[in-house]
Amino acid sequence: MIGLEFVLRMTPHVRFGRGAIKYAADGVKELGGKRVLVVSDRGVQKVGITDRLVDILRGGGLDVFVFSDVVPEPPVYVGDNAASMAKEVDADVIVGVGGGSAMDVAKAVAVLVTNGGKVEDYQGVNKVPSRGLPKIVIPTTAGTGCEVTWTAVFSNPEKKTKGGINSPYLYPELAILDPELTLSLPPLITASTGLDAFTHAIESYIGKAATTITKLFSISAMELIYNNIVKAVQSPDNIEAREKMLYGSFLAGVALSNAGVGAVHAMAYPLGSFYNIPHGAANSILLPYVMEFNKDVCVDEFKDIAYVMGEKVDMMPGWEVAGNVVDNLHLLKDKIGLNMTLSMLGVEWERIPELAEAALKVDRPIANNPRLITKDDIISIYEEAYGVEDFEEEDFEEV
Numbered sequence: 001m002i003g004l005e006f007v008l009r010m011t012p013h014v015r016f017g018r019g020a021i022k023y024a025a026d027g028v029k030e031l032g033g034k035r036v037l038v039v040s041d042r043g044v045q046k047v048g049i050t051d052r053l054v055d056i057l058r059g060g061g062l063d064v065f066v067f068s069d070v071v072p073e074p075p076v077y078v079g080d081n082a083a084s085m086a087k088e089v090d091a092d093v094i095v096g097v098g099g100g101s102a103m104d105v106a107k108a109v110a111v112l113v114t115n116g117g118k119v120e121d122y123q124g125v126n127k128v129p130s131r132g133l134p135k136i137v138i139p140t141t142a143g144t145g146c147e148v149t150w151t152a153v154f155s156n157p158e159k160k161t162k163g164g165i166n167s168p169y170l171y172p173e174l175a176i177l178d179p180e181l182t183l184s185l186p187p188l189i190t191a192s193t194g195l196d197a198f199t200h201a202i203e204s205y206i207g208k209a210a211t212t213i214t215k216l217f218s219i220s221a222m223e224l225i226y227n228n229i230v231k232a233v234q235s236p237d238n239i240e241a242r243e244k245m246l247y248g249s250f251l252a253g254v255a256l257s258n259a260g261v262g263a264v265h266a267m268a269y270p271l272g273s274f275y276n277i278p279h280g281a282a283n284s285i286l287l288p289y290v291m292e293f294n295k296d297v298c299v300d301e302f303k304d305i306a307y308v309m310g311e312k313v314d315m316m317p318g319w320e321v322a323g324n325v326v327d328n329l330h331l332l333k334d335k336i337g338l339n340m341t342l343s344m345l346g347v348e349w350e351r352i353p354e355l356a357e358a359a360l361k362v363d364r365p366i367a368n369n370p371r372l373i374t375k376d377d378i379i380s381i382y383e384e385a386y387g388v389e390d391f392e393e394e395d396f397e398e399v
């Protein structure tokens, strides 16, 4: 094809703004709903966000039911159980509120109710036969970007795998992005989810499927996140920083949904399925090492990223600029308290080849990585990220 060409898909209706959660009932009614199943997790419930949402929905005259058993890295049965509840209560709209896990479960429930079957039946690409119930998602973290993606990721504890339902029918009909909902996020979750969003931005920017328009989303996301993540971690009440982080993670979500991710995500998935390491933490450990591996094949892109990071790039040779980007990624992790290693999170050295085998099977991100990556390369990267220091895993419970 000659000339400019791209496809851009995303959530058709996005409402962004401080206090925007108050529009939730209007959103349900606009979609023709009367009976709502709210899908959330215990952390969101504990900080009072679920109750607030329920009050808003009931205040709008709607019947509301709550499924709050979503857990991080949700196993397939959580999606199946939530779908059973949606059928029992005869829900006509699903509202997911929380981090990526709650939103993913909500997205899956909506298609399970109308199509029948179980989560496992639809893991893969384009396996969902028809549209589901209308769904609204309300993120409480600035990270996953799943409010604008066509994916719902589930782990399968028996098979020790993790896989997404990928279907155009999973795009939510409405995303409500309210930065005030992210104010209650503790610093470590702010850091790990924020770095996940930064990883979406950087991997979609340098990936093979990047287009002119996805690059605009990616680079803006990088700029917003890089310049605000430290502020949001160090000053949790800084609403301006929270707002820019949520905006950045949304933009990165649009980019990742259209341009994909790369080897960081492929290698992070087995860490989640083998060791239950939260997605954001896994990505943050691997990011600088994978970028070190990639940097020589995307020197121009790394120059753009360096510019966003405030580097004076004009007079520097490409290799030096790319090296500075990798150094900055290590520094950024230190500044936000994410300087952990794989050994700190309990990864066993002798299982690294097994992890590498599993990472290589995450085929779409592997194929999208800008540099061809082999099993031996993956093993080397895991080994570099291994380290030896102590770390408290429980600091990473999802909110």
Ligand SMILES: [Fe+2]
Binding pocket: 144, 196, 197, 199, 200, 265, 279, 283
């Ligand atoms: Fe991610």
